[in-house]
Amino acid sequence: MPKQLIAWLCATIVLFSSAWADEPSDTDDQEILVGDLRIPIEEIIVSDYRRRTIDEVPASITKLSDADVRDMSAQHFEDFVNIIPNLNWSGDGHRARYIQIRGVGELEQYQGAPNPSIGFLVDDIDFSGIGSIATMFDVESIEVLRGSQGSRYGANALGGLIYLRSMQPSDRREGRVQLGVGDDSMRSLGIAFGGSVDDEQDTTFRFSAHKQVSDGFRRNSYLGRDDTNGRDETTVRFKLNHSPQQSGYGIDAALVYVKADNGYDAFALDNGYTMLSDKPGKDAQESLGGSLNVEWLDVGSGSLRSITSFATSDIDFSFDADWGNDDSWAPVLYDYISVSDRERQTISQEIRYEGESVVTGIYALRLRDDLASLNQGDYYDPFYDFADTLDYAFDSEFESTNVAAFGQFYREIGQASSFTAGLRIERRSIDYADTDGLSESSSETLWGGELSISHEFDDGTGYVSVARGYKASGFNLGVVPDEWRRFGD
Secondary structure, three states, X not given: OOHHHHHHHHOXXXXXXXXXXXOOOOOOOOEEEEOOEEEEOOOOEOOOOOOOEOOOOOOEEEEEEHHHHHHHXXXXXXXXXXXXXXXXXXXXXXXXXXXXXXXXXXXXXXXXXXXXXXXEXXXXXXXXXXXXXXXXOOEXXXXXXXXXXXXXXXXXXXXXXXXXXXXXXXXXXXXXXXXXXXXXXXXXXXXXXXXXXXXXXOEEEEEEEEEEEEOOXXXXXXXXXXXXXXXXXXXXXXXEEEOOOOOOEEEEEEEEEEEEEEEEOOOOOOOOOEEOOOOOEEEXXXXXXXXEEEEEEEEOOEEEEEEXXXXXXXXXXXXXXXXXXXXXXXXXXXXEEEEEEEEEEEEEEEEEEEOOOEEEEEEEEEEEEEEEEEEEEXXXXXXXXXXXXXXXXXXXXXXXXXXXXXXXXXXXXXXXXXXXXXXXXXXXXXEEEEOOOOEEXXXXXXXXXXXXXXXXXXXXXXXXXXXXXXXXXXXXXXXXXXXXXXXXX
């Protein structure tokens, strides 16, 4: 039997679902099939402060459900690049780390100050610019908002914002286990369970864990190994909801731990799948993040929400910079490596008032990014008697503080039209220093906003929107003239 057929028959075996369910889950909703996705016919609600349907929000939004994730057998967010319109990704190494929406977004970041154009939030935790942790097991929904954002969420985003929400706790006891096998010795195991912790069902929880390993679609003939580009990804999530009946408040807490210990040995001189590297690299990221979302109901004519989050990430990235070995380059000596270790910490606080027709809030983000990199190598060409040695170490420290005030106003015009206006003002301060002697400190005030009018027709909704986004100014590294060192926002 062909190997591909065996993998197809075995992949994503669900051992059991709703293992200790008190009552059957609601899986009988009518659906329509669009390509490979099952789209529910019922209204799709987005994470808009007014809980509007996707047709009512005057913005370009794509929302995918947990059913879409399962239908795609998706392990990582990068698997949706061919499904979500206007979405692309790139990465230095094994996994997608940088996202582009409508062509806007970073392609890489080897050095310098992080300043992502695309926001990437996981359960209100900011992982912008380091999206390689976006594994998909037990994810409830994915929202991709195209265009500049800032008056709807606390985090600013010039080109768009991506929001991943893991499965919410339920007051019904339930669980699932998922086992998968596939090509290149892929094996995966996931388990999730949760329910109420008290008889009053005031407090609910959900725990999930998932691990996937594989050889990584490459073989290194020089080392005689097939795992130098392998995957080893572990994800653990925990969510807790506390909403006492008739208390007027609710608390949602989330915690996520992801360890991606992936190899990086992916380039061959003939663009094939057989590697010759003698020093394979790795693309590893270990992240821990948490968020606390507290909502007080019946505050005036609306509600008050506080969202606190933190994240810490250790990112190791290395590769064999000559992609070969002594034998493959002989008689020329060509032997280089590149190694970098990045540590990033973020902490954010958002306080938001959500009324019937208005949302206002303040947002603060503190980010620290420390980088230590090393590039080494030797080159000798006996034909030209030319030699070169590289031994370059580069360290940098970066800190930024963002404080913003934002608001959005909504008003209905007649029975079928509505008007939305938003404004965001942000103050950003940075400090940067590296071992090349560059030191930069600056502060600036930025602003953006939106105006839109939407109208409900018999067969759908149309809107016209004008938005202004922004991206903070920055500076160029290396040996450049002083007048070219900085660039504007």
